[in-house]
Amino acid sequence: MSTDYQQARETLGIRLRELRLTAAGGPLTGPQLAQRLGWQHSKVYKLENGRQTARAEDLTAWATAVGRPDAAEELLVRLRGFESHIRSWRRQLAAGHRPVQDTWNVAVRQARTLHVWEEAVIPGMLQTAEYVRHTLLRYAELYGTRPDTEEAVRSRIRRQDWLYESGHRLHALVWEAALHTLICPPSVLAGQLDRLAAAVGMDTVELGVIPLAAPLKVPPASGFWVLDERVAVTEDWHSESWVDDTETVAMYLRVWRSLRQAAVVGAEAQAVIGRAQRSAC
Template sequence: MSTDYQQAREALGLRLRELRLTCPDGRLTGAQLAERLGAGWTKSKISKLENGRQTAEAEELQAWAEATGHPEAYAGLLAQLRGFESHIRSWRRQLSSGHRRVQDAITAEHDRTRVLTIWENVLVPGMLQTADYARHVLTRHANLMQSPRDTEDAVRARIARQAGLTEPGRLYRIMMWEGALHALVCPPSALAAQLDRLMGVVGLDTVQLGVIPFTASLRIFPGNSFWIYDERRVVVEDWHAELWLDDADSVATYLRVWRTLEQSAVYGADAQNVISRARRALPAR
């Protein structure tokens, strides 16, 4: 967890403790506040929130403000929460109503971006996915995260975003690890169609599609996937959350990672050969 994020969470915890200790009808102990808040609250939870070891939900902040006699403090607490959530967006929170909302948020970033730089180490990037491939990927993620199912809405939103591939003035610099071409996150027939789609993308004037073959000499290991939006923001995906980073140092780091990886990539006909080889290696069924 980033230091900045943890410091922000601890700062929110200090504010929560301050509200507990300045309750208008007398300072409350952790146990007393937990009892006042009711079901689902324990002294241990109070301690974790105040010490920055747990992140509160918005409704928990509102309940805390009211239980400590400071209902007017809720707006400030929520602003603190939203401040650090804007950088680390947990999947649990993002997927509380399904994948469509996540797709809409990333579409907003795409709409204001002219140059999108993508590195993918395990999947075909969403900008190039077929509907069937996207459906399997989103279903598996929903299963893992135990989130509401709105798969078809999410697929439609993802596919609609691909209209940008044919818009003049845009550039998509997309690079993949060869492993993404072999990962059976869908049936072989769906992956075959997906690889055919990639073959057709090579040569588009708005797309620079590179592949790092298994046999390439690597300058750095192929780590997490990431997306760089106009060199102003980086989105990095992990199992627990997405990181939305917009400080200059972070952007510069990911650009440096991209350029280092690119030294091992092949493009054009060479990329098509790698994709074709993966296509031929697919199991018959």
């Protein structure tokens, strides 16, 4: 079981124990609570010690049994929070970069609409193989992962087949700074910008570029993806988070739409990309 997931189970268990010990009418022992719930008392201790994953109905019943039905929603929010996947890079990359790319491929294949925001790099769905290669090599150096770069490159490039299937739509926003980021040699960046410019005319792609001078309603923070308005994915240097609770996904979409207001598309986007192309030469 993942370290992050287990820590979340243990944190929930601590909260369950607090509720048991502060029950309306006085503290309850584990066996007393189990009797109220009609459970084996071992289940109470497994939940409190993070050795068993609670179900939603377990948490609702627990809150009622301790005389705190008002705490049920808090417990359910905690459950939804740790059921969202927090995947540390150290753990994910232990087997190399290829498995991470394969996982993403499965998730993207299940989606019909993608909303993407990238502030520092070109979105993966629009990257060239050379750009992917240099990006993954940078991460491999940072995390000290095993050298499976070529397998990972092929896996990420295969993901782009999604763009050529009817009924799919990629809504991508890129900050102008990403068009100049030299995480690869200038010649590779030039080829990547050519690829990006070609994507402007694709019927499955809406590409918006936010000029550096554009006024923004929200800060251009970390990049994120929203798949079918049902799951949001974001990452930092430590981990990648997959969040599927409705309110959080809706918040990411609000951020995306706010950023979209500052973006240029079509010929204006081509002009911004053209400036970057001339700069990369």
